[in-house]
Amino acid sequence: MTTETARPTHRNENENDGTTYVHGYSDTEARRLGDQADTLAELLHAGTAYPAGSRVLEAGCGVGAQTVHLLAAGPGMLLTAMDLSADSLAQARARVAAQAPDADVSWHHGDLHRMPFPDGAFDHVFLCFVLEHLPDPAAGLAALRRVLRPGGTITVIEGDHGSAFFHPQSPAAGRTIDHLVRLQAAAGGDGLLGRRLHPLLTAAGFTDVTVRPRAVYADGGRPELAEAFTLRTFVAMVEAVRAEALAAGLTTAEDFDRGIADLRRAAEPDGTFHYTFFKAVAVNP
Amino acid sequence: MTTETARPTHRNENENDGTTYVHGYSDTEARRLGDQADTLAELLHAGTAYPAGSRVLEAGCGVGAQTVHLLAAGPGMLLTAMDLSADSLAQARARVAAQAPDADVSWHHGDLHRMPFPDGAFDHVFLCFVLEHLPDPAAGLAALRRVLRPGGTITVIEGDHGSAFFHPQSPAAGRTIDHLVRLQAAAGGDGLLGRRLHPLLTAAGFTDVTVRPRAVYADGGRPELAEAFTLRTFVAMVEAVRAEALAAGLTTAEDFDRGIADLRRAAEPDGTFHYTFFKAVAVNP
Numbered sequence: 001m002t003t004e005t006a007r008p009t010h011r012n013e014n015e016n017d018g019t020t021y022v023h024g025y026s027d028t029e030a031r032r033l034g035d036q037a038d039t040l041a042e043l044l045h046a047g048t049a050y051p052a053g054s055r056v057l058e059a060g061c062g063v064g065a066q067t068v069h070l071l072a073a074g075p076g077m078l079l080t081a082m083d084l085s086a087d088s089l090a091q092a093r094a095r096v097a098a099q100a101p102d103a104d105v106s107w108h109h110g111d112l113h114r115m116p117f118p119d120g121a122f123d124h125v126f127l128c129f130v131l132e133h134l135p136d137p138a139a140g141l142a143a144l145r146r147v148l149r150p151g152g153t154i155t156v157i158e159g160d161h162g163s164a165f166f167h168p169q170s171p172a173a174g175r176t177i178d179h180l181v182r183l184q185a186a187a188g189g190d191g192l193l194g195r196r197l198h199p200l201l202t203a204a205g206f207t208d209v210t211v212r213p214r215a216v217y218a219d220g221g222r223p224e225l226a227e228a229f230t231l232r233t234f235v236a237m238v239e240a241v242r243a244e245a246l247a248a249g250l251t252t253a254e255d256f257d258r259g260i261a262d263l264r265r266a267a268e269p270d271g272t273f274h275y276t277f278f279k280a281v282a283v284n285p
Numbered sequence: 286m287t288t289e290t291a292r293p294t295h296r297n298e299n300e301n302d303g304t305t306y307v308h309g310y311s312d313t314e315a316r317r318l319g320d321q322a323d324t325l326a327e328l329l330h331a332g333t334a335y336p337a338g339s340r341v342l343e344a345g346c347g348v349g350a351q352t353v354h355l356l357a358a359g360p361g362m363l364l365t366a367m368d369l370s371a372d373s374l375a376q377a378r379a380r381v382a383a384q385a386p387d388a389d390v391s392w393h394h395g396d397l398h399r400m401p402f403p404d405g406a407f408d409h410v411f412l413c414f415v416l417e418h419l420p421d422p423a424a425g426l427a428a429l430r431r432v433l434r435p436g437g438t439i440t441v442i443e444g445d446h447g448s449a450f451f452h453p454q455s456p457a458a459g460r461t462i463d464h465l466v467r468l469q470a471a472a473g474g475d476g477l478l479g480r481r482l483h484p485l486l487t488a489a490g491f492t493d494v495t496v497r498p499r500a501v502y503a504d505g506g507r508p509e510l511a512e513a514f515t516l517r518t519f520v521a522m523v524e525a526v527r528a529e530a531l532a533a534g535l536t537t538a539e540d541f542d543r544g545i546a547d548l549r550r551a552a553e554p555d556g557t558f559h560y561t562f563f564k565a566v567a568v569n570p
Contacts (some may be wrong), residue, residue: 219483
């Protein structure tokens, strides 16, 4: 459920080896992230429209899947988009050039823990599916707060894989989701971060912290959402860790595949699927 | 998460022995249901306001916790409120007499599977936290469809205990919720019914089936909701099956109590709690 590539540690010299980014950097993944962002744009971006002239930092822009939606909602904003992966950043530039050619974007290749920007350089900070990959999200929030001016806002969007439930129920499907959560934890992340947003932002010193769930619910009355979200976004994300889950000895091929088949079953006309994202907005006092 | 007492089987001669109603019939439970209904009234009843003169059946009105909200939103409606428990019905009458003395309500003591009403007797049917207690919810929906006129609507509200998640995470708390679900299943019900509403209504022959999640989310920014919903509604409901869970050998007192303590922990200022209700509206073609 991530579109971001900001990796927190400096140990890894190879930017794109995928060892700390649980979802990998393949072309298939880049397409999945674009599909996901387009499907969820209205749900996740509603309420976020930065004024013309405002200085906005998107931390961990990844392949630009959210960037184009930010720019569409905030014409005239002055956006700085940063990411730890040069490859992802190049894809984001290409996406923005194609979809928002007139946008004013500065591209920055770097780590959000070591940003060269002066204190208070931005009016607003935006990050989507980034904190879930940081071993120390509190440190990440502290770094972001430093570059935010007093009175400026931070907007954070995260998923929570423990929020997923579906019909028909399936223990195998539940275990398969758990494997993704476990692999993400082994990589230093937290696939259940959504539920922690309020305490994390509060502990980081932000005020007026407002967190609201934004749910995706697909049933037989919304077959296009079952296709776009349940199958092409969620199941695709879980299925992508198959090789890694097997290599780690977490499960057997048979059990993993049964879990995936059961998740797909929930996208049929008499199935249902429910997932909750969280969107937080807070102020730097 | 139930306020209803409609029991589907005819085997039990003692209306109030509590053997098939997982939440019991105590005064404490009646108070809990009232608190819950008041806390959730806006969330659950928004969008439901029956016109003056319309003939409405509330099936399984229980102690009247939802009835008073229906009447407040629909002055002039002609309500028939029915329940299988004479005691609950008496409490509902007293509640309505106190809170909506001018309302036009017919009280009916009976089983929704054997209603004496003619075919198509009602313009609208409403039920809240009832299907979750029926061993055969499809049969219940068929019986309700019979008394609904062509073109009339059915509105169904259900919870889904599998939707609950919280911070800090706790396997013990998860197990404790599972005990409630298991006991409810042993009594012939389904504490995870919310996710099944769309397929159940569709299979029962209703059309224009629209199901939407309605989420409750409490965090440190909403301490009154953490108190009213997390503690006084959800934890109270789970805690009420303690003796039954121990008697059934599902758990130890120590483990159960740890689960309850961990659920209470989620209501502290740095905790979070999330639960999803589902509201369905459908048409009898």
